[in-house]
Amino acid sequence: MHVDLGNALETTPGLTRETLERLDERVANAHGRITAGMAGDEFGYAALTLPETADPDAIRATTDRFDRPEAVLTVGIGGSALGAATIANALDSDVDAHFLDNVDPDETRALLDRLPLADTVVNVVSKSGTTAETLANFLVVREAMTAAGVDWTERTLVTTGEAGNLRALADAHDLPALDVPDGVPGRFSALSTVGLAVPALQGHDVEAVLAGGRDAMESLSGSLFETPAYAYGAATYALAERGALTNAVMPYAESLETFAEWFAQLWAESLGKDGLGQTPARALGATDQHSQLQLYRAGPPDKLVSLIRPTERAEAPIPETDLDGLAYLGGSSLGELLDAEFEATEASLAAADVPNLRVEIDRVDERNLGRLLYEMEAACVLYGELAGVSTFTQPAVEWGKKAARGLLGGGDFPEADAVADKRELR
Numbered sequence: 001m002h003v004d005l006g007n008a009l010e011t012t013p014g015l016t017r018e019t020l021e022r023l024d025e026r027v028a029n030a031h032g033r034i035t036a037g038m039a040g041d042e043f044g045y046a047a048l049t050l051p052e053t054a055d056p057d058a059i060r061a062t063t064d065r066f067d068r069p070e071a072v073l074t075v076g077i078g079g080s081a082l083g084a085a086t087i088a089n090a091l092d093s094d095v096d097a098h099f100l101d102n103v104d105p106d107e108t109r110a111l112l113d114r115l116p117l118a119d120t121v122v123n124v125v126s127k128s129g130t131t132a133e134t135l136a137n138f139l140v141v142r143e144a145m146t147a148a149g150v151d152w153t154e155r156t157l158v159t160t161g162e163a164g165n166l167r168a169l170a171d172a173h174d175l176p177a178l179d180v181p182d183g184v185p186g187r188f189s190a191l192s193t194v195g196l197a198v199p200a201l202q203g204h205d206v207e208a209v210l211a212g213g214r215d216a217m218e219s220l221s222g223s224l225f226e227t228p229a230y231a232y233g234a235a236t237y238a239l240a241e242r243g244a245l246t247n248a249v250m251p252y253a254e255s256l257e258t259f260a261e262w263f264a265q266l267w268a269e270s271l272g273k274d275g276l277g278q279t280p281a282r283a284l285g286a287t288d289q290h291s292q293l294q295l296y297r298a299g300p301p302d303k304l305v306s307l308i309r310p311t312e313r314a315e316a317p318i319p320e321t322d323l324d325g326l327a328y329l330g331g332s333s334l335g336e337l338l339d340a341e342f343e344a345t346e347a348s349l350a351a352a353d354v355p356n357l358r359v360e361i362d363r364v365d366e367r368n369l370g371r372l373l374y375e376m377e378a379a380c381v382l383y384g385e386l387a388g389v390s391t392f393t394q395p396a397v398e399w400g401k402k403a404a405r406g407l408l409g410g411g412d413f414p415e416a417d418a419v420a421d422k423r424e425l426r
């Protein structure tokens with residue numbers, strides 16, 4: 001990706017060249033810490049070695065056991081779904097990808113009613129193998145398959161860690177299974193078995209996704225001026241220090257809408273610790289120019305906007321017209337219009353002193369997606385190092401998971417007692 005910090009330098013709460021130069025010394029130290037963590041295969045940092053350690057042949061060997069299906073249904077939540085969803089929703093395929101990440105009964109029922117279950121691969125993903133939402137959804141899906149006369153053991157792929165209920169289920173039924181690599185937290189697992197099985201089932205080039213990740217990995221240096229990932233991580237951190245506590249991520253490409261969701265999880269769950277962090281907001285250009293942009297430009301001055309776009313887009317010429325007042329559109333293209341909207345938003349924010357960062361990728365394809373995902377993960381890790389937070393843990397998320405399980409009788413958890421006490425007070 002290419003990162004342009006120009007509109008963060010020009011705005012009032014923004015950065016100066018001197019700030020960035022001073023920060024660059026801290027970036028060099030953080031980079032030393034990151035590379036040591038990668039070399040030592042330390043928890044979390046190991047995710048940044050995935051472009052080299054992930055094994056696309058092993059993924060394919062497992063996914064090739066299924067004939068090209070009509071659909072893939074991923075049952076997983078959070079980091080066990082969003083990486084695959086980002087890639088699947090960015091790229092075209094004749095294999096439909098669906099994601100069951102919530103336990104909304106209406107949605108689950110409606111999805112199961114319309115899926116061609118006999119020609120669907122069910123991809124159940126849980127690193128811990130114990131997440132209640134995922135396992136509950138899977139039990140519902142399994143029953144629906146049986147009711148439809150489909151042998152679920154023939155149509156199910158499991159991706160999980162070494163232990164847990166899901167591993168036990170895979171072993172008991174001899175299901176095809178992929179391992180979640182050690183040391184890789186859910187939200188950093190897009191470039192592993194967790195994120196790559198769905199694209200492999202859809203016929204995408206997973207080697208190219210990893211090659212993009214490798215390009216990014218090789219570009220990591222000790223300076224924010226040479227490393228786009230670090231430029232983004234350092235600038236967002238420094239802007240947060242100056243009050244930009246919301247980061248509105250606004251891709252100008254429908255294909256990257258899920259990327260904004262993935263980014264929001266990465267940023268919130270990794271950096272929201274110890275009273276620190278930066279709230280990610282999701283927007284889509286140009287659609288949200290007609291809604292959220294009002295707030296970003298004229299609301300509380302506590303935001304930065306990350307504007308993201310591919311520089312190469314599909315051709316879609318706008319037909320010539322002699323309709324009154326519309327002649328200016330004819331001969332142009334939808335892509336040109338979208339780019340004009342992008343630049344208009346950028347300029348409008350800068351004119352109102354709202355810091356904004358321009359992030360560009362060459363095009364939306366496997367290689368550039370792999371690179372983008374890796375670079376945003378590296379940016380997040382750098383931000384975490386600069387802020388001094390424990391990027392790879394998620395105690396607040398774990399609290400809720402335990403409380404919910406305990407409430408349903410799935411174990412003895414003090415977190416569940418706290419909820420039960422509150423229920424009694426009502």
Ligand code: PA5
Nearest residue numbers: 078079080126127128131186187
């Ligand atoms: O990033 C994380 O750690 C979380 O979002 C997890 O991915 C999510 O809670 C799902 O966990 P699991 O894969 O254990 O089911």
